[in-house]
Amino acid sequence: MDDIINIISSYVWSYALIGLCALTGIYFSIRTGFLQIVYIKDMVRLLFSGKKSAKGITPFQAFSLAISGRVGTGNIVGVATAIAMGGPGAIFWMWFIAFLGSASAFIESTLGQVYKQEIDGEYRGGPSYYIEKGLGIKWYAILFAIITIISCGLLLPGVQSNSISSALNNAFDVPLYHFVGIPINIVGFIIIGLLALIIFGGVKRLGQASEFIVPFMAGAYILMAFIIIGMNFHQIPSVLKLILSSAFNQESLYSGVFGSAIAWGIKRGIYSNEAGQGTAPHAAAAAEVNHPAQQGLVQAFSVYIDTLFVCTATAFMILFTGKYNVSHPEKAGSFITQNIPGIDYTGFTQAAVSYHFPSFGNSFVAIALFFFAFTTIMAYYYYAETNITYIFKKGNRKVYVWILRICFLGATYYGTIKTAETAWAIGDIGVGLMAWVNVIAILLLSGVGLKVWKDYKEKRKKGIKNPGFNPKEIGIKNATFWENKNK
Numbered sequence: 001m002d003d004i005i006n007i008i009s010s011y012v013w014s015y016a017l018i019g020l021c022a023l024t025g026i027y028f029s030i031r032t033g034f035l036q037i038v039y040i041k042d043m044v045r046l047l048f049s050g051k052k053s054a055k056g057i058t059p060f061q062a063f064s065l066a067i068s069g070r071v072g073t074g075n076i077v078g079v080a081t082a083i084a085m086g087g088p089g090a091i092f093w094m095w096f097i098a099f100l101g102s103a104s105a106f107i108e109s110t111l112g113q114v115y116k117q118e119i120d121g122e123y124r125g126g127p128s129y130y131i132e133k134g135l136g137i138k139w140y141a142i143l144f145a146i147i148t149i150i151s152c153g154l155l156l157p158g159v160q161s162n163s164i165s166s167a168l169n170n171a172f173d174v175p176l177y178h179f180v181g182i183p184i185n186i187v188g189f190i191i192i193g194l195l196a197l198i199i200f201g202g203v204k205r206l207g208q209a210s211e212f213i214v215p216f217m218a219g220a221y222i223l224m225a226f227i228i229i230g231m232n233f234h235q236i237p238s239v240l241k242l243i244l245s246s247a248f249n250q251e252s253l254y255s256g257v258f259g260s261a262i263a264w265g266i267k268r269g270i271y272s273n274e275a276g277q278g279t280a281p282h283a284a285a286a287a288e289v290n291h292p293a294q295q296g297l298v299q300a301f302s303v304y305i306d307t308l309f310v311c312t313a314t315a316f317m318i319l320f321t322g323k324y325n326v327s328h329p330e331k332a333g334s335f336i337t338q339n340i341p342g343i344d345y346t347g348f349t350q351a352a353v354s355y356h357f358p359s360f361g362n363s364f365v366a367i368a369l370f371f372f373a374f375t376t377i378m379a380y381y382y383y384a385e386t387n388i389t390y391i392f393k394k395g396n397r398k399v400y401v402w403i404l405r406i407c408f409l410g411a412t413y414y415g416t417i418k419t420a421e422t423a424w425a426i427g428d429i430g431v432g433l434m435a436w437v438n439v440i441a442i443l444l445l446s447g448v449g450l451k452v453w454k455d456y457k458e459k460r461k462k463g464i465k466n467p468g469f470n471p472k473e474i475g476i477k478n479a480t481f482w483e484n485k486n487k
Contacts, residue, residue, distance in 0.1 A: 005425045012432035018266045021276050024439050025100025028107050031446070032453055036102040036300055042460070043301035046294050049466075073163040073373050074272030075306065076365065079314040080348035081424070086264030088239075089246030091315045093265025094272070098307030101275025102300040107449040108442050110296030112281025113289065114452060114471065114479050119389055123481075125285025126383070127278040127438045128390040133478040134445045144278065144437045145387040151430030152279070153384035153408050158415025159427035160373035160380075161191050165416040170350055171366035188416035191374065192409045199381045199405060217371035218310060224364060225313030228356050232320040239319045271431050273306040278438030282386045283379065291469040292482075293456035296449075318348055321355040381408055448476055 029036065082090035108127070115133040116125030128148070132141035165187045229236070247261050274280055280302070284295045354361030384404055392400050415423050442449065451474045459467035470486050471479035 005422060005429070009425045009428045009432070012429055012436070013263075013267055015263070017432060017436060018263060020439055021104075021270055021435060022097060022100060022266060024276060024443060025097065025102075025104050027443075028103035028446070028449075029100055031450055032103055032106065034103075035106060035297070035453070036099060036304075039297055040301070043297045046298050047301065049294075073160050073369070073376065074268060075310040075372060076167075076314055076349045076369050077163050078268040078272050079311050080318060082264045082268035083315065083318060084348070086261040087246045088242050088315075088319055089244075089248070089261035090265035090268065091243050091312070091319075092247035093262050094269035094307055094311055094315075097266045097269035098273050098275070098303050098311075101270070101273055102303040104439070104442065105273075105275040105280060105303050106293075106296040106300040106453075107446065108276065108278065108281045108438065109284035109299035110292045110449050110452050111442065111445055112285040113287070113292030113295050114448065114476065114482070116285035116481050118481060119393075123286045123288075124282075124386050124389050126282035126386055126390070127441055128387055129285070130281070130445060131441050133480075134448055135441065136478075140437070140441070142391060144434070144441070145390050147430075147433045147437060148278065148387045149384050149391075149404070151434050152380040152387075153404055154411045155426045155430035156380050157377050157408060157412040158418060158423045160377045161188065161412045161415035162418060162423040164191060164370050164373045167350065167366040167369040171362040185413070185416040188413040191377070191416065192413050194374070195377060195381075195412060196405075196409060198378055199385075199408070213371055213375050217368060217375070218305070221368045221372075222309060222313055224353065224368075225317055228317050228320065228353065229313070231356060232316075235320050236316075239316060242319065243315075267428070269307060269311075270435060271428070272311055273303045274431075275303050276439045276442070277431055277435045278441075279379070279383050279434070282383045291456050291459075291467050292452050293469075296453075314349055317352040321352045377412060381405075384408065451476060 079091070079094070082094060086093075111130040111134065112125045112127075115130040116123050117129060118124075126148075128141045128145040131144060132138055135141075165185060168187050247265075270277060280299050284299050287295045287298075289295050350362045350365040352361075353365050357364070381404075385401060388400050388404050389397060452469070455469070455474050456467060468486075469482055471477070471482050472486075
């Protein structure tokens with residue numbers, strides 16, 4: 001079974017998808033005039049502006065909900081995996097795809113706002129909604145919804161819960177019990193217990209929990225990283241040189257589809273920052289804003305937070321201490337010998353922090369990873385529920401939501417008793433399938449996204465600090481929420 005999963009993952013994550021994501025980011029970067037650089041000041045200003053309503057959440061809550069999906073296992077375990085499998089050069093390609101991906105994130109999140117709808121007193125939106133309303137291709141919208149429900153509801157939660165369980169076991173040696181041959185993981189029951197308290201409260205409780213947890217978890221982790229970076233300040237030039245030289249040497253570029261720095265950097269970069277994957281537009285659509293481009297800019301900034309801050313912090317901590325492995329160290333092109341034999345990728349970051357703080361390094365990373373991964377699981381649930389809501393617009397939708405909740409909690413627990421390799425391979429399939437469908441959709445809808453960007457940019461140049469949005473003025477059809485709002 002594991003071999004079948006790995007084969008499917010290799011087909012989904014071929015160079016075709018990697019190239020498609022990179023070229024899409026380049027295209028949108030050029031067409032938007034590299035908004036990821038020019039409009040950074042607006043991104044930060046918009047992050048803390050706006051108010052929540054009875055139907056929507058604040059831009060910061062939407063940012064936090066999206067960040068809770070982006071900042072997760074990929075920032076700790078994913079970075080370690082990228083270094084182990086693609087070498088230190090993979091970090092450069094994570095930066096590369098984050099920079100380009102922020103433009104893709106802007107477009108997809110803006111589209112999520114343009115075509116959002118009000119359902120049962122809450123704002124809902126995402127790729128399924130903009131594929132149906134913008135492209136008019138209902139079957140393609142349903143395809144994305146089904147893939148997202150399966151990916152976010154069943155395939156991806158296990159990656160996060162597996163990493164939580166692994167990290168806590170490394171730090172505290174939590175035992176795995178067996179009852180009549182059934183594995184009983186205490187950590188798994190704690191995770192699904194806490195998760196149930198939040199997901200049964202609806203989107204607003206998810207937004208409130210994310211708003212509280214995300215700044216705390218990211219702040220504490222980055223602070224620890226800065227302390228370690230400060231302690232190793234003299235190594236920064238050599239580490240940067242290692243990353244850059246490893247990113248462009250022959251072995252990094254041509255060591256096989258899944259052995260290259262490019263492949264692993266972009267693959268793990270997309271897994272971590274989710275730009276183009278189609279998850280963030282769900283959170284973006286829930287925000288109460290005056291103009292769709294405002295939430296698009298906020299979501300573009302969240303890609304920077306994820307990769308350029310949190311992932312880089314993890315990479316530096318690992319590379320300073322050399323606490324990582326590279327697969328097949330006996331082959332040409334290896335970057336380091338087998339430093340930590342027999343340890344899973346979660347342990348790389350724990351070993352790096354413990355190198356400087358032996359008394360609490362393992363436990364600190366375990367607790368940080370718990371918050372990172374737990375909030376990501378919360379975001380996955382919201383994405384899956386939004387697509388349940390999309391498919392079952394009529395009838396007794398609550399029944400399907402409850403089925404999703406039960407299956408979701410079961411998949412989350414199942415991840416805690418599976419091996420890390422299997423959990424990650426399953427998760428990669430989910431991410432890859434969503435990215436394939438969504439990236440094609442946002443390219444087809446690029447005209448709409450660029451019209452909205454032009455409208456916002458022109459109004460800002462006129463000195464309008466908080467511009468409004470009227471889709472009919474710029475020739476956008478089927479944006480029913482905004483049409484009704486302007487009546």
